[in-house]
Amino acid sequence: MSELKEPAKQEVTPENPSSRRDWLFSIGVALNVIAGAALAVPLIGFVFSSFAEKKDPRDWISLGELDHFPEKTTRIATYRNPYTRPWDGQTADIPCWVRRVSGKEFQIFAINCTHLGCPVRWFQESGLFLCPCHGGAYLEDGSRAAGPPPRGLFQYDYKVEKGQLWVKGGQMPTLSNPV
Numbered sequence: 001m002s003e004l005k006e007p008a009k010q011e012v013t014p015e016n017p018s019s020r021r022d023w024l025f026s027i028g029v030a031l032n033v034i035a036g037a038a039l040a041v042p043l044i045g046f047v048f049s050s051f052a053e054k055k056d057p058r059d060w061i062s063l064g065e066l067d068h069f070p071e072k073t074t075r076i077a078t079y080r081n082p083y084t085r086p087w088d089g090q091t092a093d094i095p096c097w098v099r100r101v102s103g104k105e106f107q108i109f110a111i112n113c114t115h116l117g118c119p120v121r122w123f124q125e126s127g128l129f130l131c132p133c134h135g136g137a138y139l140e141d142g143s144r145a146a147g148p149p150p151r152g153l154f155q156y157d158y159k160v161e162k163g164q165l166w167v168k169g170g171q172m173p174t175l176s177n178p179v
């Protein structure tokens with residue numbers, strides 16, 4: 001009966017295949033650690049961001065002199081979104097409807113229909129805001145008159161200061177996040 005001989009142990013050198021395998025294994029482990037860290041950092045940031053203090057995403061922006069808005073009229077006005085990037089261009093110019101009820105009493109409406117967001121238009125003759133998409137209609141005070149919109153137009157906060165009308169803009173109103 002012949003005895004089984006244990007193979008002679010090979011010395012681990014760069015030329016040795018098992019050494020190369022170890023080296024590749026180490027590289028693999030290192031790459032996995034880097035990939036894990038790259039995934040973990042944003043995830044941890046996301047989890048902890050919910051504990052961070054939320055900043056109001058709106059700001060006061062002047063819509064111009066009060067004289068630009070005669071009493072008992074509704075006019076379009078535009079403000080520049082305060083949270084823009086240089087490449088936003090004209091998309092950062094946000095239109096809104098300004099109704100001057102009397103004196104310093106205003107209503108500032110978001111231009112977007114509360115159904116699916118199409119821009120509504122004011123018709124002085126009929127005293128209605130009309131939506132071109134599905135026929136939604138709103139009264140002059142922004143309340144819903146007819147059609148599919150589930151509610152009246154969204155209204156912005158405003159103030160009159162230094163002879164100017166200021167709108168609190170910067171966040172687009174939605175049904176889940178009305179302004």
Ligand code: FES
Binds near residue numbers: 113116136148
């Ligand atoms: S988007 Fe205005 S009625 Fe549908």
